[in-house]
Amino acid sequence: MIGFTLRRLGQGLLVMAVMSTLVFVGVYAIGNPVELLVNPQADDAERARATAALGLDKPLTAQFATFVVRALQGDLGRSFVYNVPAIQLILDKLPATLELAAVATVIAIVIGIPLGLVAGLKPDSWLGRSIMAGSILGFSLPTFWVGLVLIMVFSVKLGWLPPNGRGETAMLLGVPVSFLTLDGLRHLAMPATNLALLKLSLLARLTRGGTREALLQDYVKFARAKGLTPGRVIGVHVLKNIMIPIVTVIGLELGSVIAYAVVTESIFAWPGSGKLLIDSINQLDRPVIVAYLLVTLAIFVTINFVVDVLYSFLDPRVRLAAAPAH
Amino acid sequence: MKVPAAIVEEALPDASPVAVQGPWRRFATEFAESRLALAGLALLAAIVIVAVAAPIVSPQNPYDLAQLDVLDSKLAPGEHSSSTGMTYWLGTDDQGRDMLSGILYGLRISLIVGASSTLIALALGLALGLTAAYFGGWVDTLVMRIADIQLSFPAILIALVLLALMGQGAGKIVAALVTVQWAYYARTVRSAALVERQKEYIEAARGLALSRARIVFRHLLPNCLPPLILVATVQVAHAISLEATLSFLGLGLPITEPSLGLLIANGFQYLLSGTYWISFYPGLALLATIVSINLVADQLRDVLNPRLRR
Amino acid sequence: MSDPVLQVEGLRTHFFTREGVVKAVDDVSFAIGRGRILGLVGESGSGKSMTGYSILGLVDPPGRIVSGRVMLEGRNLTDLSPSEWRKVRGNRVAMIFQDPMMTLNPVLRIDTQMVEAVRAHRDVTRDEALERCRAALERVGIASAGERLRQYPHQFSGGMRQRVAIAIALLNQPALIIADEPTTALDVTVQGQILAEVQALCRDSGTSLVWITHDLSVVAGLADEVCVMYAGRIVESGSVDEILDRPMHPYTRALLDSVPARNAPGRPLAQIRGMTPSLMRLPPGCAFRERCSRAVDACRADPAWRSPAAGRGLRCVNPLP
Numbered sequence: 001m002i003g004f005t006l007r008r009l010g011q012g013l014l015v016m017a018v019m020s021t022l023v024f025v026g027v028y029a030i031g032n033p034v035e036l037l038v039n040p041q042a043d044d045a046e047r048a049r050a051t052a053a054l055g056l057d058k059p060l061t062a063q064f065a066t067f068v069v070r071a072l073q074g075d076l077g078r079s080f081v082y083n084v085p086a087i088q089l090i091l092d093k094l095p096a097t098l099e100l101a102a103v104a105t106v107i108a109i110v111i112g113i114p115l116g117l118v119a120g121l122k123p124d125s126w127l128g129r130s131i132m133a134g135s136i137l138g139f140s141l142p143t144f145w146v147g148l149v150l151i152m153v154f155s156v157k158l159g160w161l162p163p164n165g166r167g168e169t170a171m172l173l174g175v176p177v178s179f180l181t182l183d184g185l186r187h188l189a190m191p192a193t194n195l196a197l198l199k200l201s202l203l204a205r206l207t208r209g210g211t212r213e214a215l216l217q218d219y220v221k222f223a224r225a226k227g228l229t230p231g232r233v234i235g236v237h238v239l240k241n242i243m244i245p246i247v248t249v250i251g252l253e254l255g256s257v258i259a260y261a262v263v264t265e266s267i268f269a270w271p272g273s274g275k276l277l278i279d280s281i282n283q284l285d286r287p288v289i290v291a292y293l294l295v296t297l298a299i300f301v302t303i304n305f306v307v308d309v310l311y312s313f314l315d316p317r318v319r320l321a322a323a324p325a326h
Numbered sequence: 327m328k329v330p331a332a333i334v335e336e337a338l339p340d341a342s343p344v345a346v347q348g349p350w351r352r353f354a355t356e357f358a359e360s361r362l363a364l365a366g367l368a369l370l371a372a373i374v375i376v377a378v379a380a381p382i383v384s385p386q387n388p389y390d391l392a393q394l395d396v397l398d399s400k401l402a403p404g405e406h407s408s409s410t411g412m413t414y415w416l417g418t419d420d421q422g423r424d425m426l427s428g429i430l431y432g433l434r435i436s437l438i439v440g441a442s443s444t445l446i447a448l449a450l451g452l453a454l455g456l457t458a459a460y461f462g463g464w465v466d467t468l469v470m471r472i473a474d475i476q477l478s479f480p481a482i483l484i485a486l487v488l489l490a491l492m493g494q495g496a497g498k499i500v501a502a503l504v505t506v507q508w509a510y511y512a513r514t515v516r517s518a519a520l521v522e523r524q525k526e527y528i529e530a531a532r533g534l535a536l537s538r539a540r541i542v543f544r545h546l547l548p549n550c551l552p553p554l555i556l557v558a559t560v561q562v563a564h565a566i567s568l569e570a571t572l573s574f575l576g577l578g579l580p581i582t583e584p585s586l587g588l589l590i591a592n593g594f595q596y597l598l599s600g601t602y603w604i605s606f607y608p609g610l611a612l613l614a615t616i617v618s619i620n621l622v623a624d625q626l627r628d629v630l631n632p633r634l635r636r
Numbered sequence: 637m638s639d640p641v642l643q644v645e646g647l648r649t650h651f652f653t654r655e656g657v658v659k660a661v662d663d664v665s666f667a668i669g670r671g672r673i674l675g676l677v678g679e680s681g682s683g684k685s686m687t688g689y690s691i692l693g694l695v696d697p698p699g700r701i702v703s704g705r706v707m708l709e710g711r712n713l714t715d716l717s718p719s720e721w722r723k724v725r726g727n728r729v730a731m732i733f734q735d736p737m738m739t740l741n742p743v744l745r746i747d748t749q750m751v752e753a754v755r756a757h758r759d760v761t762r763d764e765a766l767e768r769c770r771a772a773l774e775r776v777g778i779a780s781a782g783e784r785l786r787q788y789p790h791q792f793s794g795g796m797r798q799r800v801a802i803a804i805a806l807l808n809q810p811a812l813i814i815a816d817e818p819t820t821a822l823d824v825t826v827q828g829q830i831l832a833e834v835q836a837l838c839r840d841s842g843t844s845l846v847w848i849t850h851d852l853s854v855v856a857g858l859a860d861e862v863c864v865m866y867a868g869r870i871v872e873s874g875s876v877d878e879i880l881d882r883p884m885h886p887y888t889r890a891l892l893d894s895v896p897a898r899n900a901p902g903r904p905l906a907q908i909r910g911m912t913p914s915l916m917r918l919p920p921g922c923a924f925r926e927r928c929s930r931a932v933d934a935c936r937a938d939p940a941w942r943s944p945a946a947g948r949g950l951r952c953v954n955p956l957p
Binding site: 217218219221222223224225226227228229232236237240241244314315316317 | 692694722723724725726727730731733735738739740741742743744748752753756757788790801804
Binding site: 137145155256277293 | 571594
């Protein structure tokens with residue numbers, strides 16, 4: 001178990017290293033780093049100063065070394081627009097995004113999995129079919145369009161929910177969160193639902209597929225032959241089997257939820273790191289883009305690593321692979 | 327249920343007097359079992375036809391500035407032009423462009439970008455996947471590692487970053503979409519090819535000393551097609567959706583070739599004041615396209631899934 | 637037979653598929669007494685497994701029991717409601733399946749899967765149930781049963797897993813066990829062990845056993861009575877000695893002859909010409925007619941089930957002399 005964990009950790013770090021190198025190459029070697037890292041409004045004299053300050057006149061290997069050293073210290077340049085360290089900007093906005101992603105994931109799980117179970121148990125019923133049709137709709141609808149419609153209906157026509165912003169926040173462990181205040185919840189409702197829709201549909205479909213396949217397996221027949229109630233057959237035997245791939249997917253998709261938050265944050269003007277990214281791209285604030293990239297990368301690698309370890313925990317065949325059968 | 331399937335299969339001996347349906351007919355029959363999928367197919371066909379015929383079918387060329395009357399801007403659906411008297415069935419946007427025409431042209435662009443990026447990604451992924459499967463060893467490991475790493479990051483992120491670095495333009499969007507998609511095809515092809523490679527008919531072909539290329543093209547390839555078609559169908563919808571999202575965020579196609587995403591983005595600012603149609607109807611068109619593709623893909627998946635064989 | 641544990645009368649289980657109706661079980665009748673072992677023999681597709689499932693009520697759509705009765709300890713099972721069925725399954729009648737790897741849930745521990753079988757039918761505490769399970773495992777010859785209980789199925793070998801399945805079947809002291817080819821997936825040496833152990837267990841506990849198999853040699857050493865199935869019907873039945881020494885149905889004879897051990901060395905192996913018919917398109921009359929060397933015109937009519945001698949059943953109009 002320890003060996004497995006360490007191997008995965010090593011792999012994760014390797015990926016980080018490779019990807020950081022790629023980012024470096026993309027920005028410094030291929031792109032014109034002066035263009036990318038210096039304020040476009042700078043005049044020639046400033047550019048010359050910046051070039052020297054950034055060490056861009058040094059050989060590439062030296063630049064890479066500086067980059068790595070600085071990155072490990074958390075220095076990823078300063079934002080052109082706000083003139084603060086880019087990393088600080090990102091970390092300030094990250095909690096908002098993470099909260100949005102977390103709430104969206106919870107919504108997707110709490111609604112998606114039961115719906116999928118029902119659809120898998122009764123695939124030919126009216127309910128099962130409508131759930132499947134609904135799920136197709138759910139992941140076909142582009143996220144931004146759903147957001148639009150939500151705003152149209154709930155803000156413009158009905159006036160129930162605010163269309164943008166985060167509202168009041170409360171402090172939890174030194175971090176501002178929205179779900180602890182009523183106003184915060186009102187602001188959270190639409191963006192979180194919007195973000196959840198895609199994952200919800202995917203989870204429902206996954207659960208349905210898994211349930212349908214599981215029901216065909218011999219162990220289900222055997223469980224019924226033992227005289228177990230349907231509740232136990234499904235709730236214990238089927239569920240435990242399908243949970244493994246589902247949990248894996250949830251974990252892996254968590255990163256995707258954080259990424260898609262970019263769109264939702266743009267529509268609902270949710271002040272998270274996603275909105276920061278889009279704004280930065282539009283404002284050509286390149287250091288922030290680079291910082292966002294590296295931070296997100298780190299988050300992803302961490303998530304993948306955690307999911308891998310969790311998976312081995314859940315599936316006894318993987319965990320006990322070293323133990324011989326006798 | 328496994329048991330009756332076994333019984334039915336064993337119960338049908340080879341010399342059955344009943345005419346055996348050819349594989350294509352059987353495929354078509356099974357596909358047609360879902361009325362929903364058929365409806366999706368019909369809708370998709372209609373959309374494609376209309377989009378291809380856009381210059382002929384649409385009432386106005388929305389990019390010909392001579393045809394626009396800016397006084398007609400932001401007219402609600404169903405209202406008439408004050409100058410030409412034509413009916414704006416879906417309203418006009420802030421520049422006086424007919425929404426219906428805009429949508430038809432936009433559909434065209436969205437479909438072209440989606441389809442072309444899918445095809446290129448398919449070709450690229452197919453080539454890489456087959457190569458990896460056939461040569462094995464370090465080639466295989468290298469290609470698959472790259473694919474795996476790329477697939478572990480969400481498409482939208484990769485696309486965003488690429489476009490941020492490369493700038494705007496149709497070619498760049500297609501490039502970004504291809505970069506994001508190729509790995510799916512490569513992985514699918516490689517798994518299918520690996521399974522096929524173990525099978526005996528490949529050994530037989532090898533035994534006959536057929537050239538490698540021939541083995542790959544004539545033997546491996548046709549058997550990898552079903553999963554590939556499935557992935558491609560789903561991916562077209564993804565590509566269209568992704569392009570629309572990117573355009574919406576302002577990173578996609580330039581204003582001179584607006585896809586549906588850009589049209590939607592245009593109308594977003596007017597949403598809160600009640601002028602909904604500038605965003606809503608392009609959105610519906612986008613929705614119809616994606617939903618119809620997904621309906622078809624869904625049934626395709628059920629029909630092609632060996633584990634649900636009835 | 638006085639007071640049989642199981643009495644099957646005119647059982648018909650049909651599958652209503654898109655391509656037609658498959659008559660998997662077509663008018664099957666037999667009975668077993670207490671503590672007796674019945675061998676149900678037939679090739680693949682003869683309907684023997686489906687007979688077993690029908691007795692347990694585990695026939696899923698598109699199949700269902702169309703007619704007939706299954707009397708277990710005097711009670712007609714085909715009339716039962718789903719909740720009544722659940723009280724019978726795993727309790728009065730238990731089943732052992734062919735592939736133990738697939739029948740044990742791979743992600744649940746052995747003790748979980750055994751304890752739930754006990755507590756579904758007996759009101760005992762978990763510890764009491766665990767103790768029962770431990771004892772059951774020891775009875776089927778699994779050493780260090782206490783540790784084994786906390787393991788997962790993939791940590792057992794094939795033979796051990798099947799022993800676990802047998803232990804589970806015996807947990808609630810059923811009156812009847814239905815074993816569906818339980819040794820087919822195992823090595824021959826293990827097969828022999830399990831056969832002997834199962835036989836002993838049944839004799840000791842007075843449990844009746846239906847052993848479904850395609851292998852006549854298994855039946856020879858194990859069963860008291862034999863029923864031979866072909867194309868969904870029982871074609872012959874009787875005590876094992878009589879069936880093996882003096883078969884009356886041409887199919888039974890052909891089955892016996894095709895066992896390689898019975899063949900004189902050097903001579904070509906005997907085969908039954910032709911193929912098993914499609915269960916959807918059974919020829920009218922005797923299903924074996926087209927492959928039978930003794931077929932006559934009268935075989936074109938459905939042969940009736942009759943009793944040519946005491947304790948024997950036969951469905952043939954031109955039996956072996």
